[in-house]
Amino acid sequence: MTETAVEEIMTTPVLTVAPDETLSDAAWAMRDTAIKSVAVIDADCEPVGILTSTDFVQLAADDVDPSETTVEERMTTTVETIGPDATVSEAATYLLDSGFNHIPVVDGDVVGILTTTDILRHTASTAPA
Template sequence: MKDRPLIEVAPHRRVVCLPPEATVRSACLGMRGAEATAVLVTDAEGRLLGIFTGRDAICRILAAGRDASTTTLGEVMTARVEALGPRNRAIEALHLMHDGGFRHVPVVDGGRVRGLVLRSDFRALERAQIEVEEEIFQVLR
């Protein structure tokens, strides 16, 4: 059970990947078409360069008054992306999301994108267990 790879968490999910030159508008259209909450920004070989989320669209584009038709993903993506490999366990992704305060973890193998794990992939009970562990950890400090 502990060898279960991350990629099995949601193998049906279509991951939206776009180059850094793509506009935010095209990213938003891609997210809408795929019913996705994020776009992985990749180079021509499929290597992960960054991530752009629906939350980024609101905070970095709409709220900032930027033009989504001319702003590129390379200008507004999060470039320092926490990623895991396909041999990592799903619970590691949940811990990473909890500790980092984000909702997406790309799965990368050999530098290339292989999938995307979302916080919503986990049941409420699993998320609650992480919170219990955090409380225990705080008490033990």
């Protein structure tokens, strides 16, 4: 049996922001699209960071003014990516081992984002009844 590829279950389109955008602008974009993470990309569309709803919890705890702080100042810069041809099992193992809940899917440019919710939804839909 062939494993499902990440590209079949990833979230698309992926919401992206520039590093120089304010956290406030990023938060509004996330809220308006009901997305819990954004890929931060540079002028060449290369991923340089990720910003998640979890980061906003830390921002609140740190009493950061989101209208005066850029995404670049608070994004996670250790960006691991996965290719669209990777299997869901490979991605799930990586996310479990790393403790991350989101991983950008890159095929030259950022083409999607894979979340633990995507994996759970896939698992639930393919599980025997």
